[in-house]
Amino acid sequence: MALAAAVLRLDANGNPRTVRLLAALVEFEARHFAAAAAQPAQNDLVRAFRGGATPAVPIAEFLERIQRCNFLYDGGVYILAGAYLARFMRSRAARDAGILVEPATAHRLVSVAVLLGAKFSSPRHFERRVEAFQICSGQSIRASEMCSLEILFLRAVDYRIFIGDEEFQRFFRVMERGPKAPSSSCGSKKRKAEAAAGREEEEEPRRVRACQLPVVVS
Numbered sequence: 001m002a003l004a005a006a007v008l009r010l011d012a013n014g015n016p017r018t019v020r021l022l023a024a025l026v027e028f029e030a031r032h033f034a035a036a037a038a039q040p041a042q043n044d045l046v047r048a049f050r051g052g053a054t055p056a057v058p059i060a061e062f063l064e065r066i067q068r069c070n071f072l073y074d075g076g077v078y079i080l081a082g083a084y085l086a087r088f089m090r091s092r093a094a095r096d097a098g099i100l101v102e103p104a105t106a107h108r109l110v111s112v113a114v115l116l117g118a119k120f121s122s123p124r125h126f127e128r129r130v131e132a133f134q135i136c137s138g139q140s141i142r143a144s145e146m147c148s149l150e151i152l153f154l155r156a157v158d159y160r161i162f163i164g165d166e167e168f169q170r171f172f173r174v175m176e177r178g179p180k181a182p183s184s185s186c187g188s189k190k191r192k193a194e195a196a197a198g199r200e201e202e203e204e205p206r207r208v209r210a211c212q213l214p215v216v217v218s
Helices: 002-008 017-032 034-038 044-050 059-068 075-088 093-097 106-119 133-138 143-154 165-179 189-196
Strands: none
Touching: 002 017, 002 059, 002 133, 017 034, 017 044, 017 059, 017 106, 044 093, 044 106, 059 075, 059 106, 075 093, 075 143, 093 143, 106 143, 106 189, 133 143
């Protein structure tokens, strides 16, 4: 099957090419919302996914390290991870919290998404040790964080971790297309309405709100 061959194809380094495809989407989001990392966390969900330290390793290298630590991951794991991350960002919990894929949250968000993708796609998920995320993050993500982060993630998506064939294929095509600029109207309808009414001076201090991954918009 053409799709299966494309998903399982390896890059020049012997990693599934979907590692780099997922990294490109996450890195794009983190760059776009880089300013959010400097803003104080206003709720427990944001605080949890920022954790105690932000890994210095770039997302692409981080995912490649995870792949080397867990060499049995196939390319489909990273497609599932991307779909789970998009589902999380669209969830009511994430939108209410105003959490974004930004430099301080990106590594933990993608870690949980990859962990779930591995658990629910591989018959040998028991070998997927959470210690790998601590090692691959340069000790910034503690292994002890992963269980609570996984629970928060699952609760946000209402434990909906099944991805059907059609959605899987659609998200793979999204990943192959790569990131695209988010809509300029994302999270700004209220601000635009106030500006049109000439009430900019009364606008509350801007709060960064959650948007779904822009590449998922269809």
